[in-house]
Amino acid sequence: MTESKDISPKNPNLAPVETASIKAILKTNHSARLRTWLEICTGCGLCADACLFYLTNDKDPKMSPAYKARATLGEMIRKKGKFDRDFLVKAKEIAFGDCTLCRRCSMFCPFGIDIAAMIMVARTVLDSQGEIPQGLKDAKKNILATGNQMGMPDEEWLETCEWMADEYGEDVGGIECPADKPGVKYMYTVNPREPMFYPQDMGMMFQIFKVARESWTVPSKGWDDTNLAMFCGDKSISGLMVKPMYDQAVKLGVKYILTTECGHAYRSAAFEGPYYLDIPGGNPPVPVKHAVQLLWEYVVRDKRVLIDPEKRPSEGVTIQDPCNISRNGGLWVMMRELAHALCPDFRDPDPKEEYNHCCGGGGGYIPMGPEYKERRMTSGRLKAEQLKKTGAKTIIVACHNCFDQITDLNKKYELGLRIVSFKELIVESMIIPEEMRPAGGESSTRDIAEPEAKGDAK
Structure with missing residues (x-):
């Protein structure tokens, strides 16, 4: 995969298709495995019945995962990268609009074809030509400008940590939120949506750390564990997301990088990140643990909480x-x-x-x-x-x-x-x-209002 080019200042519908960069991406990703997958698919339909888009769109054959792979990556390879902007626009609506890369279809394929991997290569091509949804473009701009997808200054992040430590320390006394503390067990990283829209999530985790008597810190850099560039197939910017997190964990000498309750953050930090940075062996420099794993240890295995x-x-x-x-x-x-x-x-x-x-x-x-x-x-x-x-x-x-x-x-x-x-x-x-417990008796239960979904705010 190659680094994407941001053509957002131009009108993407008028920008010429850069055939050379498309050919380079296809050459890099056109492995024997991908060729085999495209060739051996029999159109049996088992993947279709596993797909949420197929099942909720009157079982439209064009919503079949096999069709989506053929109509995007299959056509890109067949045409050897020589296609116009109209094709890219149509492919974008399929690769981004009709697939969540959930991989459920692959579990039912008798040949083990990974449709999501093929759609991701198609997304890489589309990203190289600026044909990605605007919300993802905006996130990538924020990453380049600030190091996190929401564009939140590091100073504001640390201030929010201190605020939540004070706020939630009213219910569990003695909470502190150490920043860049070396030699602790966990470096806690979050989805920027928490300090921006759901700060109570941070406060609750701080309380649990306190009750578990945990050794932990938050990083002043590399605190965003999400990676929206990963969904675009943009290896370059995806690497920019995980590197500061890895570097800070190594610098502080922590035992684990802990990701918050976020799905793709865990996948990026634990599994994909080392490959974005070409780390030998495919393992992160510091082991990664998801919050669910730690909470399970606290409550179920060790009874620390x-x-x-x-x-x-x-x-x-x-x-x-x-x-x-x-x-x-x-x-x-x-x-x-x-x-x-x-x-x-x-x-x-x-x-x-x-x-x-x-x-x-x-x-x-x-x-x-x-x-x-x-x-x-x-x-x-x-x-x-x-x-x-x-x-x-x-x-x-x-x-x-x-x-x-x-x-x-x-x-x-x-x-x-x-x-x-x-x-x-x-x-x-x-x-x-x-x-x-706070002075005056038993800890109170804090009222936490259910926040509005922020997915359409961009």
Whole structure:
């Protein structure tokens, strides 16, 4: 893959197609594996019945994953990179608008064809020609300007950390938020949506760290663990996202990089990042752990955080499997063991775990902007129907993009769900050690208003 060129100052529909760069990308990615996948697909249709877009669009054959791969990457290869801007515009609507890269289709392919990998190569070509949704363009500009997708200054990030430590220290005494503290166990990184729109998520995690008596810090640089450039297939900018995080973790000598409850952040930091930076062996320089793993250790394995059974939710609770945590991250068992510990009436959706349906907000869909919302709501109907069948009143969502998508689905399809993170359920029910309780008695339960989804703000 090659570095993308930002042609946003021009009108992309008038800009000439740079055939040479397209040929270079296709040559780099035109492996024997991709050729084999394109050639051996028999059109059996098993991938179609696994796709949320196919199932929610009257089973339109053009929504079949096999068709989408052939109509984008297949045509790019067949035409040897020689095509016009009109083709790129149509391919963009397929590669970005009709696929969330969830990889559910690959689980049902008898030949193990990875459609998402082929769509990602098509996205790389499109990105090189400026044919990506405006929301993703804006995110990449922010990354280049500030080092994070929301364009938040590092000073404001640290101020928000201090604010949340003070605010949530009212309920669990003695909370501090150390910045750039060397030699600790965890360097905690977040999705910038937290300091921008959901600062309570940070405050809740700070409380849990305190109760668990954890050794931790936040970095002043490399604190954004997300990677929206990854969804564009832009290796260059994707590398710019993970390098400061890796460098800071090495500099501070921490044992782990801890990512917040975000799906693609975990995938980027733990699995994809080393390849963006050509790190030998394909492993990050410091091991990466997802928040679900740590919370499972605290509550289930080590009992470092004790749960008051009387404060657990009494009504039915279900769960969302973020694609990059469950299907592509392998954490579905920990998620359920943690959910069972927190919820006496846990109700798994059907299908579940690695076979669960994508919510429709992944693959960059949420930040792609309002012009894609109607399609996002249509494809999300499958998830809405699945959740409604559980009869649950609360859903645990361990990913910000899923959180925003399910918030929108909750309103559109009148699901009546309370949407929470694992952190929130733990904070509501954990037992505060006596010495950490505020003066005057038992810790209060902080009222946390459900925020509005911010996916269409761009």
